[in-house]
Amino acid sequence: MIVRDMNKIVESDQDRVISDAQWTSVRMLLASDGMGFSFHITYLEAGSEHTFEYKNHFESVYCIKGKGSITDLGTGETHDIQPGVMYALNEHDRHILRAQEQLVMACVFNPPVTGTEVHREDGSYAAAEEAA
Numbered sequence: 001m002i003v004r005d006m007n008k009i010v011e012s013d014q015d016r017v018i019s020d021a022q023w024t025s026v027r028m029l030l031a032s033d034g035m036g037f038s039f040h041i042t043y044l045e046a047g048s049e050h051t052f053e054y055k056n057h058f059e060s061v062y063c064i065k066g067k068g069s070i071t072d073l074g075t076g077e078t079h080d081i082q083p084g085v086m087y088a089l090n091e092h093d094r095h096i097l098r099a100q101e102q103l104v105m106a107c108v109f110n111p112p113v114t115g116t117e118v119h120r121e122d123g124s125y126a127a128a129e130e131a132a
């Protein structure tokens with residue numbers, strides 16, 4: 001069994017804490033944990049806007065805290081994000097995520113991220129075999 005405390009990861013396992021200018025992600029589970037998915041707690045700063053397109057991953061995101069919106073760039077539809085709302089990018093949907101207030105999100109990626117990915121210009125993470 002794997003048991004981890006996010007607060008302890010933040011204190012003492014910085015390899016699992018990834019930041020960009022406007023977001024920080026704590027990787028509770030990575031590919032190396034062998035679960036077949038990765039599990040992240042991601043903080044998106046108030047006022048920030050992010051364009052992502054996870055071409056090589058499915059991602060599901062649950063809002064724990066904060067307020068914002070997501071725009072599906074395929075359909076143009078915008079949905080409010082608030083605690084209790086989940087979205088699943090089941091079609092690798094290109095999207096814009098906006099944080100009106102700081103958003104705290106629980107995210108699952110399949111296939112799992114390894115922890116070394118960086119967002120490419122198109123908002124994607126490389127597939128594991130491309131990154132190797």
Ligand code: 9YT
Pocket residue numbers: 023025026040042052061097105107
């Ligand atoms: C909410 C969201 O899109 N999270 C993406 C995950 C984050 N960029 C990470 O953990 O890599």
